[in-house]
Amino acid sequence: MKVFVFDWTAYGESIDKFRVNGKIPRLVRENFESEVAINTYKNHIKAWVELEKQGFDGVAINEHHGTPFGLGNSPNLMAAALSQLTEKLKILVYANLLPIHEPLRLAEELAMLDCMTNGRLIAGVARGAPREYNIFNVPMSESRGRFNEAFDVMHGAWTEDRFSFDGEFYKYRDVSIWPRPVQQPHPPIWVPLTGSKETIEWAAAHDATITPGVFAGPMREDTIRYFAECQEKHGRKVQSDKICIMVDCYVADSKQQAVDEYGEYLMYLFNTLLGYDQVWQDEVNKKGYYSSTAFEHLREGTKGTLAEDGTVFNEWTMDTVRAAAEHMPMGTADQVVERIIAECDDAGANNVLLVCNRGHMPHEMYLNQIRRIGKEVLPKLQAHHVTFVPHAEQRLAAE
């Protein structure tokens, strides 16, 4: 398998100290400690350099706005910073949020990054979190249309000699970008599938690498099944090399120790970061972020989005962590390897994104995890090859 570390690059100190009557207010200038932000970028970039030393296949970073959850307002800037410090590590920007980008500029940036990394860029694309549409004042109801057009603009700019486009949202005439991408015809496209049926159809049509669902379970299974169905319409069979899942993991000398050490940061993730300045589901629905058929591919009773998943937005305690850890790759290296391989086998994924740094975990603790995972877990994962996609095959067998 190919093994990446996914790093949200959360603001490096807890913001719990800013709570007023238990609630986190909007963070403003007086809450901003520049030293913390300076060190957050510096330390995370150093950790990614360590990933290359340890032999990981890549690092994944992503785009978020106006939140301590992740300082990647422009993950492309972080990719650029890393480009000169590494030589082999793939850099997966997972993802640039197409509907809130100017797509021609994004095409240029990704072409530049492909040059600056010598062809190591993987271009993830996504629609983004609804609250970010509010920030950029882009109507949620235009999200799907903008996503589709923005990708077509990027693709055209990358691959056509003289590119013109006449869309509803974007128009260009006779453009030839320079420089162009190193990878031909363009960097690989990856897309997370966390909700809508339409994105699954898009991913299949574009033969993208997918991340089906955030967690194991019915939603992931139904996503893979529907993706397989769509791929078939394009005359393709789902390949494990084009499926990637994400798992939280933590290596310690025992599961108990993993819970004790990592618990604080998981609780901070769920109780503080994820809910920060959140846009709630009824607003998202009202504003037309999802189409009326967005969840048709899911079995009855399955929730399609993160935001509707009660487990995510309930208050976590150490008991929640302990219960979750029973099903998570947290514990000894052997427990972690076994659990990750089981989840990859089940998803038919030959790529995995490990998350081993939540919240404001100290730099040394993060580096230590990278080194332990690198030595004790990584070789076994890289030696394992997933070639079979059970939920796709079951679907075919059932026909």
Add this chain to the structure above:
Amino acid sequence: MKVFVFDWTAYGESIDKFRVNGKIPRLVRENFESEVAINTYKNHIKAWVELEKQGFDGVAINEHHGTPFGLGNSPNLMAAALSQLTEKLKILVYANLLPIHEPLRLAEELAMLDCMTNGRLIAGVARGAPREYNIFNVPMSESRGRFNEAFDVMHGAWTEDRFSFDGEFYKYRDVSIWPRPVQQPHPPIWVPLTGSKETIEWAAAHDATITPGVFAGPMREDTIRYFAECQEKHGRKVQSDKICIMVDCYVADSKQQAVDEYGEYLMYLFNTLLGYDQVWQDEVNKKGYYSSTAFEHLREGTKGTLAEDGTVFNEWTMDTVRAAAEHMPMGTADQVVERIIAECDDAGANNVLLVCNRGHMPHEMYLNQIRRIGKEVLPKLQAHHVTFVPHAEQRLAAE
């Protein structure tokens, strides 16, 4: 004086081989050699690291699109790449082209860069070359309005706790960016003044550091005079610390040797790069890039813009180079020092941007210039202090 090197980061090989009947056609995919672009970024970034070693105060990079003239589609990505390789060097992005940016995203990027550089960012702003409006399909007639609004958006996003804006081109509601700039209230603002009166007025109103005109002469003098007049209206006197000029220079053992070695690259600049895919002046005028009063501050007969300057767009030969070298800082270190100091004294500029790498100059030749300038020229420039702005003082004296 503070001494920067301005580096356009031109595509690293001559494109003259693509001429058809003497003319350079639009460059397309088959013209693109990825190895050249990969090395262009890598080598220029290495050269900037050398600038820090040699004790230069900063590097300046800029934004251009769809041209081998400069590969800085996003100079911010190049600044990010450099951020982790240097510790003291100021990074002047000169400039982000405000009217073709999404300004909130740009504010975020510059805040990130200020964190990634630990407060070493200087934020240059400009309107950009007219041809780039065609690429991004932004009407030239909206250039001024977009420039003004875009800066106000950036300024508001940087300095206000919860920022809202209701402009003609941009609208936002209740935005709090995170992270925020390290430098308070925001990174220093620099602006080149190559034409319009309105930009001079804007620069004075915002107390920006200016670069008055590309060349010495009446246009620079009139620009400084009018800038001084505008500053006075805001109750300020022009300071040399806030004037910066740009000069081409080349150090050799004699002027003849400088001409012989640098001539090829100056000719390539004028005969190949500057005219590439150019939008000519009549189109620019017709499309309303300049207001009807844009050149009112200039004396009769003075040309306000680069594009109208015949010397720039005429065919250069070695004779042109030889003639130009008589008035340029090209030659022995002493000749170079003397000429640069004379020009800075005349402009009243305590900041200078040296251009010592035009076109496809080989990497070793560029490094060699950086080292020679660093050893033989830089200490004398840094020891010189300009505190008097003659063209401003003459104006005051004449009143």
